[in-house]
Amino acid sequence: MKHMLEYFKNLSFRKKVTIICLFVGLIPVILLGSFSYGQVRKLLIDREKTALKESLKQEVYNLNYKIDSYLNAMNLILWDEDVRNSLTHTFTNNFDMYKTYMYELDPLFTTVRSLHGEIKTLTIYTDNPIYPHGSTLRPLGDIKNLPWYREALSKTTPFFAASKDKKSLSLICRLYLSGSNYTSILYMNISYEKTFSTLSSLFNKSYGVFLENGQGEVLYSFHDFKEKDLSYALSDQSLSALKGGKLNETYVIQSVSLKNSGWKIYVYRPVSTVSEAANQITVIVILIVLLCLLLLFVLSALLSKSLVRPLEELSEDMDKLEDSEMAVRVVYDSSDELGHLVKSFRRMVSRIQYLIDEVYKSKITQQEYEMKALQAQINPHFLYNSLSLINGKAIMAEQEDISRMAQLLSTFYRTTLNKGKNLISVHDELENTRSYINIQSMMHSNSFDVVYEIDESALSLVMINLLLQPLTENAIIHGIDHKETPGRGLLTISLTRSAALLIFTVSDNGCGMQAETLTRLLTSETNGYGAHNVHQRVQLYYGAEFGLKYESKVNEGTTVWLTLPAAQ
Structure with missing residues (x-):
């Protein structure tokens, strides 16, 4: 995954746009197609379940009718008075036996078989010492070793039994003979093929059926699959898995119980067979996806022409800018983000x-x-x-x-x-200021006094030059020269060293300044090399926390403090 992300990151922008367009377009189509396929498949399975259920209802009706007819035929014999008398009577001669065979048993059995073509044989097994008569009357000893014999002795109602080879079906019932010590059992052999023939024609192809006797034993099983689908055929041993729901993902299953026999019919069809019709939708979805893919390729080409090409041209101009070529060739007049980028690039090139x-x-x-x-x-x-x-x-x-x-x-x-040089010692800066003040004093005929208060420990430190001279010039020319109060002018120059700071003070007793003038003194340009220039030089060189500070009162004088860092 990491390598794929790295590969995608290194692709060209044009390819990235194409891939993103493909993903954005294909994902909804695939999701919609998958949803449609799932819904159609579910609809087909539900419809198949309904069809199986309806077919089973009809088949159950047919089987119930057949079973009822077999039971009615057996009851007809069981409760026939002549049959009951014959089985409880003790014969003394063969002629009476013959009459019983010819006029009572044979006509009745023949009538029953003719009315029910599925009945192959009817036999009464008895321990009455009567001579056997073909398949109609047989000794009880003939069936003592058969698996259903004990069940027949214990039950008083008819029950069905299937042969192990699943080729014959038997309906068996013991005759209840009141006042007789003889035991007689009526045995009806029914054609498997004719009884369950309709189960083999429920559908044309691709289905299987089980008939269970209610005790987990399979009475009948049938499947009809094409050769390629034979793997879907289930053996009798798979009935428990079918009943337990373990095969619900693979097969569509329906089951119905028969009312009089306790039997239950299970019909199954493979889901893949049922959902074959949904495969057409899959083909349609694939065709739509391919069509969308082609359309997206065309749209991405148009998109790259209108979006990616200006970016590529802009990238080329940037490469040329790196080679000191200042021409901008990309043309893009839209007001979107890309247009803003191109305009910004033009402004940047112009600025450069x-x-x-x-x-x-x-x-x-x-x-x-x-x-x-x-x-x-x-x-x-x-x-x-x-x-x-x-x-x-x-x-x-x-x-x-x-x-x-x-x-x-x-x-x-x-x-x-x-x-x-730009830097000067504090000593030389003060010498410069003294020279200027002395020159001004001579020019003013010594009309003002000067007082120096200097901390000599600061004389060896360094500062930028020409800071004090403009301040003393302002004090003399704009202060003392315009003094209107009596007395001589006084100019005071002081220097104190406090921690890491140097604080110069230039004070005069001249005319002072109005508050308005004092407010704009350090924030506006003045003619010549004035206080604003000094303040700006100090802050540019040392920082905003240093510079000038003024106090002034009209007709009392002005004081300015110059604060600098104490630098060696």
């Missing part, structure tokens, strides 16, 4: 083409950036040399402010460029 173009453009941009970075490595040297020259000239001219400005600019640009 777009991404390839973007990567190509990004490579060009990267090359331009590398060129600019190379230029940036050259330009600072020129800038530093120029600032150094200005510083030297200022010292020679005793211009301390110009010298100090040149030194601050040199420090600021050195830490800002950071040799093109």
Whole structure:
């Protein structure tokens, strides 16, 4: 089973569709055909049982009539007064015996035999010392060794006995002779063939019959089967199995009892013979299945043309896509699931083409950036040399402010460029910020004060560069420069290290911000390199749990906290 499933799984989709269509189409046809065959077979068997029962009724009527006629004939003799007197009389001469034979026994027996052609002989066996007379009168000693003799002595009613060779049937009864010491038994020999001839012509062919005497003994059996069906013929020993229902699956069986004799007739016919008519239905079902098979092959071919072919073309396009060929050749305009798949594949190919173009453009941009970075490595040297020259000239001219400005600019640009690196030490980031604040202080004629509160244990740690300078720029330009309250401006820069965090604080006592401005400060783009840019850089590099946090009150000032991980 596992190998079959593996084989089916590896078949092409077209073959899978064909096999599934065949199974789906054939299963209902086979089930319907099997059901029809079973119903017709059951109907034929029921009809056969009815036919057997009706035939048996007629046969029982005939046999009952024959048995009644035999019993009536026997009673006619048993209760004949002349016969009874002859059997109880003690004869003194042969002439009286002769008259008894000629005028009493022979005429009566001849009349009975002529009325009943099935009766072959009539014999009275007696121990009366009378001379035997042919087959009409015989000594009782002739039958003392016969198997039915003791039964005849013990019974006072007629009973039937069959010969062992099943060729003769006997009706026997003891004569009840009141006041006589003689024992007499009337024996009637009946033709087997004539009595049961109708049992051999119940049906044309293919049946068997048993006649049981009510004590389990078979009185008569007959079967008529074709040569090819002789195996269905049952022997006399099979009667018990037939009666016990053990053969009900193989044979249709009916039985009827005879009223006066206690006999019972069993008729059986093979089920296969009865259900031969159902074989025609089997042939029809097979033809229908073959026709459905042919029709399903045609339908599966049409189905594969409309369903499987687009899938095959789509598979070919995918293989070509693997070879970097971006063309999509499959055409399928339906709006079903397959159409959705084809459209999605087209969009995917277009997206891949777009991404390839973007990567190509990004490579060009990267090359331009590398060129600019190379230029940036050259330009600072020129800038530093120029600032150094200005510083030297200022010292020679005793211009301390110009010298100090040149030194601050040199420090600021050195830490800002950071040799093109993205990461910088906390110490250098603070140096960059100090340089910028000092430059702004000189530009503002020292109109504001600066306070630094730095945890020096954090100076050796590393962070991304240019985070503090935009914050201090905002504090000076948008805060202190617009201060309307009396007093000098105050800028506070602090750094604390807490567990695994670095917390920078930039605070001013400037004009502050409205709540609406504060709300959208970190969620919208601003002109220049502002707080939103810093916040976005921090979260992209370190994660969403880090970044900026603002508090501000109008005319009181603004405080911003920058939270970073403490990284070595």
